[in-house]
Amino acid sequence: AQSVAQPEDQVNVAEGNPLTVKCTYSVSGNPYLFWYVQYPNRGLQFLLKYITGDNLVKGSYGFEAEFNKSQTSFHLKKPSALVSDSALYFCAVRDDPGGYQKVTFGTGTKLQVIP
Amino acid sequence: GAVVSQHPSRVICKSGTSVKIECRSLDFQATTMFWYRQFPKQSLMLMATSNEGSKATYEQGVEKDKFLINHASLTLSTLTVTSAHPEDSSFYICSATRSSYNEQFFGPGTRLTVL
Numbered sequence: 001a002q003s004v005a006q007p008e009d010q011v012n013v014a015e016g017n018p019l020t021v022k023c024t025y026s027v028s029g030n031p032y033l034f035w036y037v038q039y040p041n042r043g044l045q046f047l048l049k050y051i052t053g054d055n056l057v058k059g060s061y062g063f064e065a066e067f068n069k070s071q072t073s074f075h076l077k078k079p080s081a082l083v084s085d086s087a088l089y090f091c092a093v094r095d096d097p098g099g100y101q102k103v104t105f106g107t108g109t110k111l112q113v114i115p
Numbered sequence: 116g117a118v119v120s121q122h123p124s125r126v127i128c129k130s131g132t133s134v135k136i137e138c139r140s141l142d143f144q145a146t147t148m149f150w151y152r153q154f155p156k157q158s159l160m161l162m163a164t165s166n167e168g169s170k171a172t173y174e175q176g177v178e179k180d181k182f183l184i185n186h187a188s189l190t191l192s193t194l195t196v197t198s199a200h201p202e203d204s205s206f207y208i209c210s211a212t213r214s215s216y217n218e219q220f221f222g223p224g225t226r227l228t229v230l
Contacts, residue, residue, distance in 0.1 A: 034219075036221070042224060044221040090158065108157075
């Protein structure tokens with residue numbers, strides 16, 4: 001079974017400061033990890049993914065995430081937060097390399113960037 | 116590329132009627148499409164996975180006869196909520212993938228309100 005946890009319901013950060021949104025996962029095989037962002041009343045937008053390779057993954061809008069196998073974490077980071085980054089962020093995981101492609105989403109973390 | 120559209124974006128219907136929601140991949144052929152339901156301030160709940168030309172795979176607890184899914188082509192999947200009731204009111208989101216290893220691309224969502 002696969003699962004993902006986002007321990008923080010909300011993260012507040014001042015504009016210009018670095019931000020981190022936490023995510024930990026549990027899979028039986030190799031993880032495929034994703035981050036998505038959702039703005040109010042909209043669908044999800046893909047930010048970045050880790051499949052294999054470098055542990056530091058760079059994505060859209062200046063976001064990056066670091067895959068840490070020993071800590072089973074995939075935290076989302078950005079060096080300098082913008083007010084426009086305020087949104088709901090979802091971490092997702094799957095460990096099926098083929099066939100059925102079910103992805104499990106975390107409960108979401110609301111990011112609030114304070115001007 | 117990788118744009119997914121949904122229609123309608125909002126729909127209000129009377130209890131007992133049926134509502135059809137369309138999900139289209141506009142610039143790619145989707146091997147698999149997914150239907151999610153999202154309650155306010157909650158994560159996405161996977162309802163079903165569908166592959167073109169085959170029956171949808173429903174998640175546990177999702178009524179197949181109530182939520183009819185048709186995946187007629189590689190670019191179109193439809194979700195029909197039959198005999199809708201107020202408790203079916205929700206935000207329905209579809210997504211599509213291009214291959215087994217890729218991220219999902221999400222539609223903008225459909226807000227269903229059943230009176």
